[in-house]
Amino acid sequence: MQRGSFQWMKTLNKSIILNKIRTGGPISRAQIAKDTKLTPPTVSSIVKELIEQGIVRESAQGTSQGGRKPTMLIINSTEFYIIGIDAGPRTVKFVLADLSGELKEEKIIPIDRKITGHQFINILVTGIKSVLSARKALAGKIAGIGVAMHGVVKVEEGVSEFAPNLDLHDVAIKEELEKAFDYEVKVENDARAMALGEAWFGDSEGVKSMLALNIGSGIGAGLMIDGKLYHGEYDLAGEIGHMTLDVNGEECTCGNNGCLQTVASGPAIEKRAKQLLAEGRAGGLASLAGGNPDQVSGELVYQAAVQGDKDSKAILEETGTYIGIGLTNLIHVINPSKIVIGGGVSSAGGMILQPIKQTIKARALTNEAKQTEIAISPLQSNATVLGAVALVLTELFDPLPRNSD
Ligand SMILES: [Zn+2]
Structure with missing residues (x-):
């Protein structure tokens, strides 16, 4: 279309x-x-x-x-289709979905080196062409393209203002993709897109206010209030990965010290695990990694923890505690009805959820706040890409897609 x-x-x-x-x-x-x-x-x-x-x-x-x-x-959910993109920082995922969010086509392109803005656009164009050519018959039924981009996004202009983990600045995603394809393009921050995905396709429809957290190689959040995404004055709302937890902490990709994502992201888990291995600890993890520290990933730490490695378990508990502290801060500022946690780190499930809940229980100011509903994302690794799909659906279905913020 x-x-x-x-x-x-x-x-x-x-x-x-x-x-x-x-x-x-x-x-x-x-x-x-x-x-x-x-x-x-x-x-x-x-x-x-x-x-x-x-x-x-x-x-x-x-x-x-x-x-x-x-x-x-x-x-009639098969009358129109939407291309959803979950962009970066390590992979770009492309899907073709119908109006009910059912995925008809899927493609992943890894980003395995430092790239320029131009090369990044080329990856997007290649992926879109690939899902389109797999379903040639549907090309006339595409309602639009939604892009969930990590980092700071100027939403109206569809520009990636700053993508710290790819070190990209001012990439005009909407303009470039609309030049390459004659479809409507919507661009949104990935964590906000994830919140939208949870609201449209997860278990959170009708929840009054919901905070969705994406914890992977970075940490971001999206806030839905009365069914609308909240952006803030300059589209910066939700950058909680850069909430300072320790003024004397490690340096972050943003240049500040002790940001939440220096202690609670996938890379932070990896780093602590490698330190323990270097000290000759976390034996269970060491044997899973075959003695090679380069094999250590957040996923492997989780596996080691499940198999009973105490040090790996402690890393996940510590991560959950830090996330819990960050969430308690947010509960005190926003007081959401519900918090949904997604992204790679959330696949540790209960092992991370328990310390999060305990920390909130110990620190929140009131009994109601201590009981804030916290859930692991039911959509898991598809939450963000479904959110990208929902960006276009919002345009189609919602009378007032943006908050009057
Ligand atoms: Zn930071």
């Missing part, structure tokens, strides 16, 4: 009705009118248009409330 086509597709009432069908379908026209407070003739004429456009279809008949059975409406 060509760029700009959504402008004519989208009106406020249309989005309200579409979203009602998405979240409440199968649903009858009468019920939509009742729930949205739009008049039955308005609902009928908009639904007629949506059916003609192919995005809504009639399904089986519902049960009668007296009189004839109403025809039920559902989203």
Whole structure:
């Protein structure tokens, strides 16, 4: 679908009705009118248009409330497709998904060396072409491309302002991709995209305020308030990986010292594990790594911990404690209804969740705050890329995609 086509597709009432069908379908026209407070003739004429456009279809008949059975409406989720991209810092993941978030195609391109902005764009273009050529028949049905980019993103302009782990500055992702493909492109910070993914496809729909944390090679967070992403004045909201925990701590990629991600990210786990090996400790981990410290990864530390290596277990507990301290700070500032933890480090599951919960319990100010719901992401490694897909869905379904922040 060509760029700009959504402008004519989208009106406020249309989005309200579409979203009602998405979240409440199968649903009858009468019920939509009742729930949205739009008049039955308005609902009928908009639904007629949506059916003609192919995005809504009639399904089986519902049960009668007296009189004839109403025809039920559902989203025709295979009418449009979206390309979602989870970009970096170590790999770029590309998916082709339908409107229900079902993945039809998937491709991963590793970033294994230092690259320029130009080379980064080339990787994106190559990956998009690859998923498109695998599904040539769908090229005319692409509703847009969503990019979840690590680092600081200027959301309106679609520019990656600063990607610290790739050392890239001012990469005009939206402009370059819209030049290369005639699709609408949305760019968002990866942790915020992840929060959106959890809200659309995880177990967090309807949660009043939700903080989603992405803990991998960096740490970022996305905040949803009343179903909308919060960006802050300059799109910086959620950069919690650079919250200072120790003013005398190790230097971070950002140049400051003792940031949360110097003690709680995947690389931080790796580094501490290597130190222990050098001291002749963490025997279980050493044997899993075949005596080679280069084999040590966060994943291996987790495996060693599961197999009973006490030092590896202690590393994960310490990591959980640091994350818990960071989260307690956030609870005191934001007081979210729920916190979802995703990213590579979250695959340590309970081993990391328990110390996080204990730390919050020990440190939070009130009993309610101590009980804040903390969950490991149900979408796991697909959360961010599904969030990228949801960036385009938001444009399509949501009447007011951005907070008035
Ligand atoms: Zn930092």
